[in-house]
Amino acid sequence: MTSKSNLDQTSSSPQPLIQRPIRVGPMPRYRSREEMYAVRAQKNRSLLMYTGAVIITFLGLTYAAVPLYRLFCSATGFAGTPSTRTQAASGPEFPEWMPEWLKTLLSPSTTAEDRFAPSRLIAVDPADNPKSRRFKVTFSSSTSTALPWTFRPAQHHVYVLPGESSLAFYTAKNNSKDDIIGVATYNVTPDRIAPYFSKIECFCFDEQKLLGSEIVDMPLLFFIDKDVLDDPSCRNVEDVVLSYTFFKARRNQQGQLEPDAPEDVIQKSLGFESYELAKKASDESSKGAPRD
Template sequence: MAMRQLARLHQRLSPSLIPRQHAPSRAWPPAADAAFLCRGLASSVSSSAAAAGREKSSRRTLGYLLGVAVAMVGASYAAVPLYRRFCQATGYGGTVQRRESVEEKISRHARDGTTTSREIIVQFNADVADGMPWKFIPTQREVRVKPGESALAFYTAENRSSAPITGVSTYNVAPMKAAIYFNKIQCFCFEEQTLLPGEQIDMPVFFYIDPEFETDPKMEGVNNIVLSYTFFKVNDS
């Protein structure tokens, strides 16, 4: 009995006599924390590089847009003279082509004794572009002329704004196929006109119809010609 009690006491005391093992010390930072820090640094560097790339791209885009804007402004100033040269070279839009001069045509037909009997009605039209504060009208609605004859017509322009305005006009002849026979001797087109506030002027158009109009089979049935002018505002700059 005493022996069994001693054995139980020995079993209870034995675990407390065993020296405790200390847990090994942990290095800092832990492996998981180190990986997290590395990922954070890499992400920060990547974000900075992306931001720099976006800024560089934005600068390139801004430079491109500024270049386009400058080119458009330059093109607007060159549009009228370029349009004039193109139309005179090709006859596009019913613009009279420059070949034989009007004086040369008149002299040639006078020498040949060319005569015509067909009467043509020349009608006049006037327009202004958007932003042009002018009143612009033909002084007469139409004139009647025979091929080989010259005629004089007038257009009236009035500046209805409170500031001086400079304008320039373009013109065309319809139908387009008749344009080669419509010759301007004097005209205000493609020339800048400056009007003071409230100022009004009459602008002449002196033209000549080539006698060959009457003998051209393509002109058969063409008894009306429309001369149209459009005035555009010239920028102050």
């Protein structure tokens, strides 16, 4: 009996845990403490370079957000920006549900020679194409409060057929005695016709310098691409408004001339007031800067 009870106690007692040695990888060996510090410093420099590259990349994307957005609008005619891209004569077929701006963006673009080829600058007579009609193009103008100019269109409106080039003029007068450089922004409404509104010659391509009390006539040569007749979204469009806004010019950090006005005012003149744009990095940094 005694031996059996001892056996039961022995079997019920907890067994000791067998601890196995933990294997670790080989530790790096350094010849000296200076070598160890040098290796660690090299790793820290690599980490710092990678972190700096990421920060610079995101800052670059922030600065490029607005130019890329304007490039997108110029390519698609979004928000009333006259397009600088057209579809090739033969391109891929897209489903009917796809919007026109996406078809334009995905289609192969033609060169400037194809866009302004003589064959495309022929008026489409309604007798030859039942879809053809005359578009009424109304001209609008305005100036910023900081620019002492008088800027008006020489004519209120013109009527043009698709493919027909038309010449119009704006008149600008410098009401001050100082020489002033101005830059113009523009937009076309309604937005859906902007991809087909093409300017051959325009004073908005370059900055304009007016001497004190000088009066100049600024020419505008444009046409409406005949492809507008094949766009279902423009089927009922007959009235087009071309708006120009002149600003006093200033030089940015890159030495380029730009409108001297708040960003929201510039975006409104371009027709982007109803769209939320990415903020510039300079605006974000100015918010965090301490005020005097």
